[in-house]
Amino acid sequence: MIREVTDGVFAETDVRGCNPGFVVTSEGVVVIDTPQLPTRAVEMRKAAESHGPIVYLINTEHHVDHIFGNYFFKGAGTVISHDYVLQEFMTVYPEINPYEYAKEAVPTDDPDGIGLFPDEEAYFADMNQPTVTFSADATLRLGDLTFELIATPGHTPGQIAVYIPQKKTLFASDNIFNGVQTWHYTSNINQWIDSLKSLKKLDLEFIVPGHGPVCGPDRIDAQMAVLHEWQYYVADCMARGMSESDCIENCKIRDRYSVDIGQEYMLHHVIENNVKSLYQKLACA
Numbered sequence: 376m377i378r379e380v381t382d383g384v385f386a387e388t389d390v391r392g393c394n395p396g397f398v399v400t401s402e403g404v405v406v407i408d409t410p411q412l413p414t415r416a417v418e419m420r421k422a423a424e425s426h427g428p429i430v431y432l433i434n435t436e437h438h439v440d441h442i443f444g445n446y447f448f449k450g451a452g453t454v455i456s457h458d459y460v461l462q463e464f465m466t467v468y469p470e471i472n473p474y475e476y477a478k479e480a481v482p483t484d485d486p487d488g489i490g491l492f493p494d495e496e497a498y499f500a501d502m503n504q505p506t507v508t509f510s511a512d513a514t515l516r517l518g519d520l521t522f523e524l525i526a527t528p529g530h531t532p533g534q535i536a537v538y539i540p541q542k543k544t545l546f547a548s549d550n551i552f553n554g555v556q557t558w559h560y561t562s563n564i565n566q567w568i569d570s571l572k573s574l575k576k577l578d579l580e581f582i583v584p585g586h587g588p589v590c591g592p593d594r595i596d597a598q599m600a601v602l603h604e605w606q607y608y609v610a611d612c613m614a615r616g617m618s619e620s621d622c623i624e625n626c627k628i629r630d631r632y633s634v635d636i637g638q639e640y641m642l643h644h645v646i647e648n649n650v651k652s653l654y655q656k657l658a659c660a
């Protein structure tokens with residue numbers, strides 16, 4: 376369900392995928408990330424357009440759950456992102472084909488969306504990629520509001536968070552996983568921690584995290600602690616001489632949170648990849 380976080384700021388946090396949203400200004404609407412599930416994407420576009428024309432669509436990172444739904448927002452404003460998001464937009468790798476990953480979720484999480492899901496050729500012919508990109512912090516102004524696009528590398532290299540000072544609201548993207556397992560297996564955790572420190576300086580009341588329910592600024596410290604906990608857990612295992620697989624099988628962090636909505640079945644996969652990533656980084660450091 377799309378709910379109003381504060382006056383004119385809307386987000387959807389209870390469906391599979393990231394937490395997309397939109398903000399209403401005096402001159403039109405700014406969409407921040409797009410729902411991965413077709414029915415939700417169509418619904419969000421309709422809800423956003425009921426407040427005025429969509430002028431900008433901002434993608435906060437390149438992961439499929441933040442960008443796939445762009446397809447359903449064709450013709451609705453200018454798509455904006457960090458350079459890296461465009462560079463990696465729906466790139467197929469041996470370990471993940473993002474199109475297949477998006478498709479896999481539809482029968483279970485959006486059966487009504489099966490007919491809306493584009494076939495591969497149609498999808499890749501026009502994905503509604505960003506046409507305006509930037510490589511550092513950027514500021515966007517529309518009507519009465521300012522959108523600070525803050526570069527926060529760590530979870531991904533092209534990560535941004537979107538701050539709307541007039542609303543004391545931050546769309547934190549995957550800088551923050553609130554109350555659900557953190558995915559960090561391709562991340563640079565040290566950079567991520569530095570990015571969280573920079574977000575701490577903002578004047579905030581509301582955070583729309585990348586995953587999990589809307590929260591307050593206290594979750595920035597909580598996320599920092601989660602990242603430290605992962606580092607310490609894997610370092611402790613290594614110091615005891617445990618193998619990577621023992622570290623995965625005995626993982627104490629497994630029970631702290633479940634994985635976000637619709638992805639609970641992926642818990643082992645998340646734990647395994649998070650441990651592997653850290654184990655390798657600590658071993659090479």
Ligand SMILES: [Zn+2]
Nearest residue numbers: 436438530549
């Ligand atoms: Zn992500």
